[in-house]
Amino acid sequence: MSLRKRIEETVENYIRKNWKVDKKIVFEKPKNPDYGDYALPLFILSRLKKESPEKIFQEIKKVVEEEFKGYVEELNFLKGFLNLRLSYDALISNLKEILKKKENFGKADTGKNKRVNLEFVSANPTGPLNIANARAASMGDTLANLLENAGFYVEREYYVNDSGNQVKVLEKSLNARIKELKGEKVEFPEDGYPGEYLVEIAKEIIEKDIKNPVEYAVDKILESQKESLLKIGVKFKNFVRESEIRKNRKVEKVLEKLKKHTYEKEKALYFKSTEFGDDKDRVLIKSAGEPTYFLVDLAYHLDKIERGFEILIDIWGPDHHGYIGRMKAGLKALGFENFEVLIAQQVNLKKGKETVKMSKRKGIYYTMDELIEEAGKDAIRMFMLLKSFESPLEFDIELARKTGVENPVYYLQYMHARCVNVRKFAEEKGITADSFEGRYLEGEDERKVLVMLFYFKDILEKSAIFKSPHLLPHFLLELAGVYHSYYQKKRIVGDDIKVSRARLALNNACEYIIKKGLKLMGINAPERM
RNA sequence: GCGCCCGUAGCUCAACUGGAAAGAGUGCAGGGUUGCGGACCCUGAGGCUGUGGGUUCAAAUCCCACCGGGCGCACCA
Known part of the structure; x- marks a missing residue:
């Protein structure tokens, strides 16, 4: 503690x-x-x-x-x-702890290994991931890292909506493409997915004579989504398919459990969600006899609970905030209240001063892959993480691809490279921090750095508790400022061996902290730039 | 019409969840002569926290009204 x-x-x-x-x-x-x-x-x-x-x-x-x-x-x-x-004693014993534990410094057991299911991105398997997904991916992954560091057991989960309406639309679009390729005249469905990727998939389907085109397309798209996610450094443990939830009769199960809170009206089955805090009752079974998306989603969340998770966290897009009430109500009716939804607000793309307009209908949008290609993983994660969940964010592509001072990601990476460089320089001269004496760090300049290093634990703790990953990059920027400033003022490896050792200890601790911070954010910590 | 999020320096964002004199970065103006990496450092200007009320010892933060931007309000997902 x-x-x-x-x-x-x-x-x-x-x-x-x-x-x-x-x-x-x-x-x-x-x-x-x-x-x-x-x-x-x-x-x-x-x-x-x-x-x-x-x-x-x-x-x-x-x-x-x-x-x-x-x-x-x-x-x-x-x-x-x-x-x-x-006191300096407190600050220096903290410093020693950093040097001893290195990347394990700051690990806590506040989570007591509680099982957390963190669901994020969960895009429909109907097309490539976009920039909003990139935000959810960056923030979700970092939050997971922070929770793990705080002693929770976390599984990253991705829900695949592979049944329902959007898949039917995918099927229509796909069939149209297949017919086109075969030379038939068809009108492309108005609400269909116009992207080029479906043409590619349609070609493969024809070439390989695939028996079940939609299923093939869903698998294909999901695979490419996974690849995109890996490119941005996010690896999910579970991909749970809606079709599995349906097949395993989870829907019937949840319905059974909710039975006493339902009623029939105009041939549809309603859930009295108002009894659990929602603003209106919700349909579970449509009058045509099919389950609503809500019911299946509820079944999915019940499945999470049955898999033994004690805490459920979902990260959703802003277009789903109206959905929180009914989900909470549903889970409450099932006797589960440890459920939280974080809304990752929208991302607006900019190129310098110009806004990049996006339209799903016209098929004009920036995919995550394109963004990664242009700006790189590190810059994207940095910019996505800098903002709190609730605030909409302006993502300036031009800024993100700049390699100069304007781009904060380099400021952090530069600090790391500099720390490493100083440490290696010292090592070449046979100087290490091993037996440093704390009394050589008892100056005001040193103190500023020592205090920042002391605050690191607080930030880790706070960002996990409040589920606010944005606190981390802000802290690291401040740390980097203090470090660079110190570096400028005081020569670390100098003539006096004892002073050098002590300052090197400070330098190396900075290295471990910035490295750990960057790692938690999923950003590379290069030794050379 | 109802609900949710946002509005803070020219721009992009913080502000420890109600605390002290509202802070960073960028941009702008100026400065930094051996030596560990100048992708760095230092100084300066820049604010009625969208507007008006209220609660409080204390409000950018909470409440009410209004203005502006975004998103919802389905037996769609």
């Missing part, structure tokens, strides 16, 4: 025991680094205890100082805040 968390819990326990009050204590990063390394607003505690913030401060100060002597250099009171400054 991190030192920060230990202090927080100590204060929590103290308040519970002595004030008989349950209050979560959360340290913040102070507005101004001069105040300290951690801050705690005392206003709420002050109200709870009906005493002045200053008095509260004195009380907490005593507790913390008793328990964490040596780790805390200073506690001060300012405008209602408690500010805490870490």
